[in-house]
Amino acid sequence: MKKTKPSKRTRTKQTFNPDKNVRTLITPEGIDLRLRIADGGARVGAFVIDLFIMIITLIAITYILSYSTSGMDDTGEEIIIAVWLLFAFFLRNFYFMFFEMGTKAATPGKMLMNTRVANRQGGHLKANAVFARNALRELEFFLPLAFLLSAMFGFNQGVEGWLVWLGLIWSFIFMLFPLFNKDRLRAGDLIAGTWVVKSPKPILSKDLAGASKPLGRYIFSQKQIDAYGVKELHVLENVLRKSDPKTIKEVTNRIMIKISWPEPVKTDDNNARREFLNAYYSALRGRLETKLLFGVRRTDKFDKR
């Protein structure tokens, strides 16, 4: 009895939304894409990268423009200043909009973090939504920054100082907004009806079960195969894909003990262990998939089906 209890708990957890960041998005074709919300780290990382790019660009432009003014008359210099002012404005306000309106719906920072902006309702990401979510950055980032700078360097004596601090606290509420909702929405996302989701590059690795090796050497009995469930299969898959010799050794030993593998272990041969694990993986997957076809998903080793 003791063993069945945890199995029930894990079963509900496993089959229904294994990840709390998963959100349902049903395509018009009726398939749930199971979008993943970008986590806070990816969001901050992307923003820092973008900020860095913006600063570098601004410095580079300043440098180039100031270099090109040498030997110019007053009118030329003035045009350069005008160009710089406009450029700085557009960089600050339209950097994000420009990239997010593109086909990838992501700034360079977001591309690097493999995330993108998407419409919360599904369907098109409209240009005005991109505009709205980025206009709010003025409130979420630049206003707290301005308050912070004036709190640090400006007048901070008496009432004015207190007002600056109050303003700082007030504006930080907007900056920290994403921490207080489960979808990690910025104030801008809320207004625009958007969210930021993961959009990883599709990478297809080799099928572990398809690796045509002389697997005939390892023949497992029904009972030996039935030692594990889907959860363990997935752990085994990850171990094999990472291919770390130490972990492989440990896992091999554990499985051999669990299924009472009669053959003595060749302790110093990593390849032999890999082969063994691969064979066991294929056998286990075959067995579990057959069950799956008959409507039984054996979640883990405690599952008695």
Add this chain to the structure above:
Amino acid sequence: MTGISLKSHKFRLDREDDWKQLEVLLKRLENRSIRSLTDAEMIALPALYRATLSSLSVARATSLDQDVISYLESLSTRSYFAIYGNQMRMTSRIKHFFQVGWPRAVQNLTKETIASALIMFLGALLAYVLVRTNMDWYFSFIPESLMDTRTPASTTIELRETLYHSGDESGLTAFASFLFSHNARIAILAFALGFAFAIPSVVLILYNGCTLGAFVALFVDKGLGFEVGGWLIIHGATEIFAIILAGAAGMNIGWSLAFPGKKSRMEAASSAGSEAAIVLGGVVIMLFLAGLLEGYGRQLITNDFIRYIVGFSTLGLWLAYFYMPREIDEWNVEDTGELS
């Protein structure tokens, strides 16, 4: 039990080519545009996409290979976004924005625009009355950076000089672009502050009105009322209108957050936000024009009557553009507002 003949492995081998083909097309689609695909590829794309989606649902039901499932999930998600994403050309988006999107969004905000204009007018009136009764109020309304030589202590001649400062034409371009980026920042802030239940937007508009009123009061006090009117209206017709619209957009957001009505708060906020964003986009354009008018027009045109004529005609043009009734057909085209 050798594992060679796993059904899920066969399944993968049979379909892998389709997936890879979709991956290639997708990469081209994302990196360039839909026009980089040939006709044959265009026809193949939706079929490959649907095949991949069906592979995904079969794999979820029958395969235990995590790698294949996560691959198919990310491939399907990317293709979904590429296929159902916006493939509108930039030129037609821009055309739609000017023809339909912008004036319609402004019309939808008529109530807020009137409120915003009244608040600004109220601020101006208040400051005007206060400054006329006691000049000391002037210093509370006008920030030092704007003051320059325009203080109550200045003589009428000095003040007149600031209205017709001309002759020296250099510096206009930089001045115009400074004015634009400064004003546009204020407008975006007025919009963004709407998020805090509109109150800061209202305060910002009121404060802008106060500055305006105090400014006019100073000049009227020295008998330069008519002249300052011309000085203001030549660019103010565009600039002040734009700031009023930005405030209206902010108020709309704040209002719908505070009083969402029948919709959920989130829905109300996002529908108000995307509508107001169109207005704000237009406001930036208006401020760009206002910057040109202020930087060049005002400095080069020093005749009061011409200033008034230019000011009133721009105001008339804006009002006609935004509020003139259009043919119904035109409004209903693309009624979803997707393009703008």
